[in-house]
Every structure is written in structure tokens, then in C-alpha cells.
Amino acid sequence: MTNATPLLSVRDLHVSFNTNDGIVKAVDGVSFDVANGQTMGIVGESGSGKSVMVSAIMRLNFGTDVIVSGQILLNGIDLLALPESEMRQVRGRDIAMIFQDPLSALNPFYTVGYQIAEAYLVHHPKTPKAQVEAIVLNALDKVGIPDARKRIKSYPHEFSGGMRQRIVIAMALINKPKLLIADEPTTALDVTVQAQILELIDSLREENNSAVMLITHDLGVVAETIQQVMVMYAGRTAEYAAVQDLFDTPSHPYTQGLLRAVRSFDQSTRGSLVSISGTPPSLINLPEACAFRPRCSHEKGPQSTCATQRPELRTIGASQSACHLSADEVSRVQREAFSK
Amino acid sequence: MLIFIARRLLFALALLFAVSAFTYVIFAALPSDPAALTCGKNCRPEVIAMNRVRLGYDKPIVVQYGQYLKGIVKGRTYGASEGVHCPAPSLGYSFRKHQCVTDLITRSLPVTASVALGAFVLWMLIGIGLGTMAALKRGRWPDRLATGFSVVGISLPTFFVGLLAIMVFVIWTGLLPFPRYEGITSNPAKWFMSLILPWFTLAIVSASSYVRLTRNGILEVMNEEFVRLGLAKGLRRRTLIVKYVMRAALLPIVTIAGLDFAALLGGAVITESVFNLPGMGKLSIMAVNDSDLPILVATTLVAAVFIVIANAFVDILYGFLDPRVRSY
Numbered sequence: 061m062t063n064a065t066p067l068l069s070v071r072d073l074h075v076s077f078n079t080n081d082g083i084v085k086a087v088d089g090v091s092f093d094v095a096n097g098q099t100m101g102i103v104g105e106s107g108s109g110k111s112v113m114v115s116a117i118m119r120l121n122f123g124t125d126v127i128v129s130g131q132i133l134l135n136g137i138d139l140l141a142l143p144e145s146e147m148r149q150v151r152g153r154d155i156a157m158i159f160q161d162p163l164s165a166l167n168p169f170y171t172v173g174y175q176i177a178e179a180y181l182v183h184h185p186k187t188p189k190a191q192v193e194a195i196v197l198n199a200l201d202k203v204g205i206p207d208a209r210k211r212i213k214s215y216p217h218e219f220s221g222g223m224r225q226r227i228v229i230a231m232a233l234i235n236k237p238k239l240l241i242a243d244e245p246t247t248a249l250d251v252t253v254q255a256q257i258l259e260l261i262d263s264l265r266e267e268n269n270s271a272v273m274l275i276t277h278d279l280g281v282v283a284e285t286i287q288q289v290m291v292m293y294a295g296r297t298a299e300y301a302a303v304q305d306l307f308d309t310p311s312h313p314y315t316q317g318l319l320r321a322v323r324s325f326d327q328s329t330r331g332s333l334v335s336i337s338g339t340p341p342s343l344i345n346l347p348e349a350c351a352f353r354p355r356c357s358h359e360k361g362p363q364s365t366c367a368t369q370r371p372e373l374r375t376i377g378a379s380q381s382a383c384h385l386s387a388d389e390v391s392r393v394q395r396e397a398f399s400k
Numbered sequence: 401m402l403i404f405i406a407r408r409l410l411f412a413l414a415l416l417f418a419v420s421a422f423t424y425v426i427f428a429a430l431p432s433d434p435a436a437l438t439c440g441k442n443c444r445p446e447v448i449a450m451n452r453v454r455l456g457y458d459k460p461i462v463v464q465y466g467q468y469l470k471g472i473v474k475g476r477t478y479g480a481s482e483g484v485h486c487p488a489p490s491l492g493y494s495f496r497k498h499q500c501v502t503d504l505i506t507r508s509l510p511v512t513a514s515v516a517l518g519a520f521v522l523w524m525l526i527g528i529g530l531g532t533m534a535a536l537k538r539g540r541w542p543d544r545l546a547t548g549f550s551v552v553g554i555s556l557p558t559f560f561v562g563l564l565a566i567m568v569f570v571i572w573t574g575l576l577p578f579p580r581y582e583g584i585t586s587n588p589a590k591w592f593m594s595l596i597l598p599w600f601t602l603a604i605v606s607a608s609s610y611v612r613l614t615r616n617g618i619l620e621v622m623n624e625e626f627v628r629l630g631l632a633k634g635l636r637r638r639t640l641i642v643k644y645v646m647r648a649a650l651l652p653i654v655t656i657a658g659l660d661f662a663a664l665l666g667g668a669v670i671t672e673s674v675f676n677l678p679g680m681g682k683l684s685i686m687a688v689n690d691s692d693l694p695i696l697v698a699t700t701l702v703a704a705v706f707i708v709i710a711n712a713f714v715d716i717l718y719g720f721l722d723p724r725v726r727s728y
Contacts, residue, residue: 120631152634164625168724169647179633215723231633 065136066093067271068117068239073130075109075116082344086112088295089130091373092288094239099265099272101282101303103318104292107340110275111160113292114241118155119147134239153183156232158261160244162224166216172227173212176200179231199230203260222253226260233264240265241273246281258284279322283307291315294341294351301379311381311390313356350384358385358393401726405716412712419704424465427697433457434693438495454479468492491701492694494687501698504683508667509702511581512679514591515598515671516664522603523610524657528650530607531614536641538619546611553608562601562674569597579675598675602668606660610653617649624648651721655714662710666703 075087087109094100102110115121116128119139132139134154139147159165167175176196181187187195193212200208203226216224225245232240242261246254262285265272274286282289282303289306291299291314299312310316317336338355350366353359359366364384371382376390385393428434435452436443452458455478456467470476475488486493486500494501534546569576579597582590621627622645630644631637667681676682680699687695719726 118632120628148634148636150634151632157629157632159625159629161625165629167626167630167644167648169722170643178635182634217724228629231629 067096068094069133071131076127078125084343094271097269099286101286101289102275108292109295153235155239156237158232158242158245161248176231180234183235199234203230236268239271243275299381305378311376311379312383314352415708423700491698494694496690496692501694508680508683518599519602520661523607527607527610528614531611534615535618550608550611553604558605558670565597581677598671621645621648658710658714662706665706
């Protein structure tokens with residue numbers, strides 16, 4: 061996929077939770093690479109394991125009831141094998157994160173200036189105060205907070221949602237991380253602000269030459285800035301492709317369903333949106349079968365491989381897809397979808 | 401911030417007036433005749449009628465209340481020329497005890513304050529300490545221990561814990577002398593010894609709910625997004641717990657603690673009775689038994705004053721602790 065060693069390489073990642081009802085396999089054998097300077101998108105419904113996966117990459121899962129296995133290689137170093145003290149150095153310096161809800165992501169008891177400075181000082185202790193302040197002001201300037209010198213003394217509740225997300229971004233980028241994980245950074249924001257925030261993330265990515273992992277359930281967001289997309293379903297990879305291929309020739313029936321459920325401008329006058337019937341399965345005790353089978357329109361009956369085997373990721377057309385349909389069947393389905 | 405404080409204090413003052421008026425009216429509306437209570441059982445009706453006029457009980461309630469307030473500010477002479485004078489602030493005169501109520505209260509209050517202060521410090525330490533430990537070691541034995549303690553503490557009534565403590569530490573083992581209250585100024589060592597048991601009794605009973613409050617508060621805050629972001633920034637776990645988790649988790653506890661402490665200053669009735677401490681609670685109980693209205697009005701009022709003051713204090717403190725409150 062990429063020529064040099066990728067920046068981040070996730071191999072066969074499993075994350076499970078022990079609950080009273082049984083073991084929840086939130087992430088079940090996911091592998092992917094993110095190259096330097098690349099933007100990768102992760103798409104899926106709520107509960108498909110996206111957020112759990114990125115939390116696992118930063119090892120933010122506090123609890124004792126979480127089991128993580130596999131490999132998360134950052135420049136060849138396995139983060140899962142690092143002792144906590146070294147992992148702490150990775151957090152915020154090598155990998156930074158932007159959260160979904162900027163309203164609750166900032167500590168309400170400290171000024172934003174203090175919180176941004178704190179993010180810098182953790183990894184650059186004993187920096188002179190004046191220098192830190194200059195860095196903080198510069199960071200706020202870059203994310204477009206006007207009147208930064210005055211605003212660093214304000215508390216989070218004195219900012220709007222979009223402004224708070226800018227502050228979170230300023231905080232995340234202050235140590236120039238190699239990888240920025242944005243977990244649905246625009247979900248909680250107004251539509252008008254969403255585009256601004258995405259543009260901001262992208263321009264800062266370019267400036268720092270960092271890689272970005274953009275988690276979203278909005279396919280429109282994906283189309284703008286992303287090179288590679290991974291579609292997740294029930295904790296597994298459903299499809300993994302370059303963004304253009306995913307939109308032009310989606311291989312997995314789930315991806316096709318997702319695309320049909322989005323209205324694009326050129327087809328806005330005809331037809332109605334098609335939703336995927338049913339709901340995502342419970343992640344406890346998933347059967348040894350295709351997890352999407354109950355909702356799939358191409359499913360071939362209880363005796364077929366769909367019902368008895370878990371589909372592995374394989375190359376179908378331009379994508380990697382976890383589906384039992386043959387390449388011929390897939391292209392026929394694709395033609396049908398487009399002729400409608 | 402100054403405007404906030406000024407406004408809050410003004411409100412507290414208004415509230416104090418309302419509370420004092422309300423208290424006074426409630427006791428005036430009671431069926432017992434205050435004039436009849438001024439002399440003994442076999443009182444002749446003429447004497448009662450005379451006392452009523454002398455003490456102003458024949459006047460309308462508003463006038464009586466006005467006199468009461470005036471007494472607080474200027475002092476008051478009860479009865480005619482040969483009557484008893486109580487200097488300001490006078491909260492009335494107890495005809496049962498033949499003493500000014502203010503004197504009774506100034507004697508009882510230090511006792512209650514001693515009990516309350518020590519118990520408060522102890523129970524905050526135990527409650528917040530155990531609660532924090534339980535939250536940080538959630539699901540493991542320290543958590544079970546602390547939660548178990550809190551269940552037992554909440555279930556046991558104060559008088560039971562108190563009597564049990566006397567039985568174990570005084571009667572069986574003889575580790576402590578039987579508590580007999582001694583003023584802090586006359587004998588600090590004895591003062592301390594006599595209060596150990598009441599302190600612990602009150603602390604154990606009250607700390608139980610604080611263990612739960614603290615534990616649940618911390619666990620709740622730990623799930624907050626800003627704590628996760630703090631972790632993602634690379635902060636140390638210790639920094640995170642002190643600066644992010646504890647700060648937010650203890651804020652609601654400040655409110656409850658302030659009010660609980662104020663309520664305690666009004667008299668720990670059961671504890672004072674069990675350990676025979678001559679505090680506000682004991683004074684109130686005796687006044688109830690004797691239908692001694694002036695004392696009852698005064699103790700109720702004093703307790704209410706503490707609550708109002710504590711409320712104002714907590715609100716102002718909150719303004720300092722939480723920037724979100726300040727901006728209103």
C-alpha cells in the first residue's frame with residue numbers, strides 16, 4: 061500500500077470488555093496502516109468499534125475489565141508493550157487526540173490558556189513562562205481565536221462550541237504530534253462550523269506534516285480530505301479502500317448501503333434515500349458468520365458460506381472487502397446500484 | 401465577584417429577618433399560654449393576668465415581635481420596675497430557670513461548637529479519605545471495605561454507636577474515663593479526653609454518607625471527557641486525579657458539608673444526650689420537656705442563623721471554587 065515503513069501500523073487488534081452478560085468484542089481483529097502526512101478515515105455506525113479502537117491506540121481505556129491484544133506499531137515501536145511511564149510520553153507528544161464533544165472536553169475549572177500551556181509543559185518541562193505564553197498565543201492564533209492575548213484568561217464556558225473545538229485543536233497540535241486522532245470532531249457542531257473545523261485540521265496537518273486519523277459516521281466528511289478509508293462493522297473491517305474507489309465502486313454490501321443512504325447534490329431531485337434495514341448486532345457472542353448477514357440484501361440463505369463462515373478481508377476490484385460475494389457478483393451489484 | 405458577595409450577604413440578612421419572624425409567630429401560635437408558664441403550677445389567675453400585662457403578652461403579636469427584636473439590639477427588662485434586666489443581645493428570659501436565655505446559650509454553644517468542630521474534621525477526613533480510596537481501587541478490597549463501612553455506618557443509629565462506644569472504651573476496657581465535659585480553657589487535656597468518644601460517634605455516623613458521595617462523585621467525574629483529554633495530553637495519573645478529578649468531584653460535597661456542619665452547631669441532640677454534654681441539643685431537649693418557650697424560640701433561632709450563615713458562606717465559597725458560578 062505504501063512504500064516506506066508506515067507511521068502507524070495496527071496489526072490484528074482486538075479489544076474486548078468483560079461485562080456481566082459476557083465478553084463484548086468491541087474490536088475484533090482489525091489491521092491497517094497510516095503513512096506520514098496521510099489522512100485516513102474510519103467510517104461506521106455508532107457501536108461499530110471506531111472510538112474504542114482509537115482509545116486503544118492511545119491506551120486511554122482506564123478500566124481493569126478491558127482486554128487489548130495485537131500490535132500497535134508507531135514507527136516500529138509496539139505501544140501495547142510500552143510501560144505506562146513511556147506511554148505517557150507518547151500521549152500528547154507523538155499522538156494527540158481531538159474529542160467528539162468540545163463542550164465537555166475542556167476542564168471547566170481552569171482557564172484555556174492554562175490548559176493549553178499545561179499540554180505543552182508536560183512534554184517540555186521547565187520552559188520559561190514567557191516562552192510558553194508566546195507558544196500558547198501562537199497556537200491560538202493559528203486556530204483562528206481572535207484576540208488571543210485576552211482570551212487565554214477566559215474559562216471554557218465563555219466560548220462557543222466551535223471556538224472550544226478550536227481550542228482543543230490548538231491543544232492537540234501544540235507539541236506538533238506525528239499523528240492526530242480526531243474522533244468525530246464535528247459531530248457536536250453546527251453544520252456551518254463543521255466545514256471550517258475540517259479545513260482547519262487539514263491545513264494544520266499539511267503545515268506540520270502529521271498524519272490524521274479521522275473517525276466519522278458522515279461519509280460526506282470523508283470525501284473531502286481523505287486518502288484511505290476503512291469501513292467498520294461490528295468491530296471488524298468491512299471494507300478498506302482508497303476514497304475514490306470506495307465512492308465509485310463500493311464492494312461491500314454495507315458500504316453500498318451507506319452510500320445509498322446519503323443524498324448527493326446531483327441526484328437530489330429523484331428517488332428517496334434508502335436506509336439499511338435492521339440494527340447493528342449485539343457484540344456479545346457473535347456467531348461464526350458474516351456479522352452483516354441479517355441486514356444484507358445479497359445474502360444467500362442459511363446453507364451458504366455467509367451463514368457459516370466469517371468472511372476474511374480479501375481483494376475485490378480496487379478494494380479490500382470482507383464479503384463472500386464473488387468479484388463477478390460484486391460488479392453486477394455495483395452496476396445495478398448505479399443504473400437505478 | 402464583589403457584587404456577587406454583597407448581593408448574597410444582603411439576601412442572607414433578609415432571610416434572617418424572615419426566619420426570626422416566622423419562628424416567633426410559630427411559637428406564639430402554640431396553645432400554651434406564655435403568661436401561665438411564668439409562675440408555678442398553683443398560680444392564681446390574678447397573677448397570671450398581671451404577668452401577661454407586665455410582660456406584654458396582651459399586646460398584638462407584631463408589637464411583641466418588635467419588642468423581641470428591640471431586646472436583641474438594646475437589651476430588655478422583663479417585668480416592671482423590680483423586673484430582671486438582660487443586657488443586649490437579649491433573647492428572652494426563662495422564668496423556669498430564672499436566667500437570661502442569652503446566658504444559657506453562651507454557656508451551651510461552646511460545648512456544641514467543640515463537639516461539632518472535632519467531629520466535622522474527623523468525618524471529612526474519614527469520609528473523603530475512604531471515599532477516594534474506594535473510587536481509586538474500585539472493585540477491589542479497599543473499595544469493599546469502605547463501602548461496607550458506609551453501609552454499616554448508615555444503618556446504625558447514633559445512640560447505638562454512642563452507647564456501644566461507652567460500653568467498649570469506658571466500661572469494658574477502661575481506656576477512657578467516663579465523659580464528663582470540661583471547658584477547653586479550664587482543662588484542655590480533660591476537654592480533649594471527654595470529647596474523643598462523641599467526636600468519633602458523630603464522625604462514624606456522618607462519614608458514611610460522605611464515603612458514598614465522594615466515591616460516586618469521583619467515579620462519575622472519571623468518566624468525564626475532560627479527564628480523558630487530560631490523560632490524552634500525557635498528564636500524570638496523580639496530577640489528573642488531584643487537579644481534574646478531585647476538584648470537580650469535591651465541589652458538590654462542599655455544599656452538603658457546609659449545611660451539615662451548620663445543622664450540627666444547632667445542637668447534636670442525641671449525641672449530647674448520650675454523652676451527657678451540656679450543649680445546645682441538651683438545652684433544647686430540656687426546654688421542650690419544661691415547655692420553656694423563650695429558650696425554645698432562642699435555640700431554634702440560633703440554629704436557623706447558623707444554617708443561613710452557612711448557606712451564604714457556601715455560596716460565596718462556591719463562587720471562588722467554580723468559575724462558572726462567578727459569572728452570574
